[in-house]
Amino acid sequence: MxxxxxxxxxxxxxxxxxxxxxxxxxxxxxxxxxxxxxxxxxxxxxxxxxxxxxxxxxxxxxxxxxxxxxxxxxxxxxxxxxxxxxxxxxxxxxxxxxxxxxxxxxxxxxxxxxxxxxxxxxxxxxxxxxxxxxxxxFYSDGGRWLRIVRNTKARAVELALFNLIQSAIIHQCYAHINIADTQPLIDYEDHREQYFGHLYAMNYYKEHGDNRMAEKHGLELKTLESKVPKSFIKLMGE
Incomplete structure (x- = not known):
């Protein structure tokens, strides 16, 4: 000892x-x-x-x-x-x-x-x-790097995610994100990417006053909550 x-x-x-x-x-x-x-x-x-x-x-x-x-x-x-x-x-x-x-x-x-x-x-x-x-x-550092440098569907997802996060941080709001960047995430097979996509879309429509679309994406988030880790949901809510 x-x-x-x-x-x-x-x-x-x-x-x-x-x-x-x-x-x-x-x-x-x-x-x-x-x-x-x-x-x-x-x-x-x-x-x-x-x-x-x-x-x-x-x-x-x-x-x-x-x-x-x-x-x-x-x-x-x-x-x-x-x-x-x-x-x-x-x-x-x-x-x-x-x-x-x-x-x-x-x-x-x-x-x-x-x-x-x-x-x-x-x-x-x-x-x-x-x-x-x-x-x-997120994926590990090496995992994300490989997803970016390889010309695959995963690269398009990483690019869309990067664009969304970059825009939200620079402008300190969701109103200026390119809503088209949410679609590759929503269409991806991983539930966490889907959660990202619907979360950013919901906040985008909220800030533009489109309550119908915001509610639609909010319902999708509720559906995904049982499919992603609770720690992930907590992190996304901060």
Whole structure:
């Protein structure tokens, strides 16, 4: 037990360091492409850009985000932003892999367990986020990157989703989204994409005062609620 405790005590700060490095990979790559900082969360502590365009500290209440989130968003709507976003996605895992390799090399030279933890955790996060998978609202970094760079139906869905989120964040409302972008999501086989599409369509019609269409999409959301994770619904409602 006495040998395990120091490892546990080192593992906690190691996790925070490697997740921060990973998310900074996303954020700094976004800034390099002319995006602006939007969000950083690790544990219950976060930084976000508020409605007054100021970066503020806050406490994140949604535990599904505590594992680490980092993002930068475009300043203006532009067709080149989509491929820049692909590079933002892949940057996190690649930065983690490089950082992990450096820490493992330093461990060989210095032989300190903290360096081994940093290296092993960072490489593990890199591999875990590169593997195409989906456990929450979005696919893993590697999964989304593959969906974007391959010329498939999934790419059209990712483009539509990116356009909707980009427009909603830039304009801070749903009224300016391209309603046509909701259709690829609604038509897709994954219920979470369908939920995204109906949610954005409902809010679009609400803000345009079309209560009939807003109610129609609201009913579709009710139907989908039993088919998507509760954590996903909670995240979409925030």
């Amino acid at each position: 006495s040998n395990i405790l120091p490892v546990v005590l080192m593992a906690i700060p190691s996790y925070f360091v490697v997740v921060t490095i990973h998310e900074l990979g996303h954020i700094l790559t976004g800034l390099f492409h002319g995006f602006k900082f939007h969000l950083f969360v690790i544990g219950p502590i976060g930084l976000k850009r508020n409605e007054q365009d100021k970066v503020v500290f806050y406490f994140e209440k949604n535990p599904s985000l505590w594992g680490g989130v980092g993002g930068a968003v475009p300043k203006t709507e532009d067709s080149v932003n989509f491929m820049a976003f692909a590079r933002v996605l892949i940057a996190g895992p690649l930065v983690s892999l490089v950082f992990g390799g450096i820490m493992l090399y330093l461990f060989i030279l210095i032989d300190h367990p903290f360096l081994l933890l940093l290296g092993a955790m960072s490489v593990a996060i890199s591999i875990g986020t590169l593997i195409p998978s989906r456990s929450g609202a």
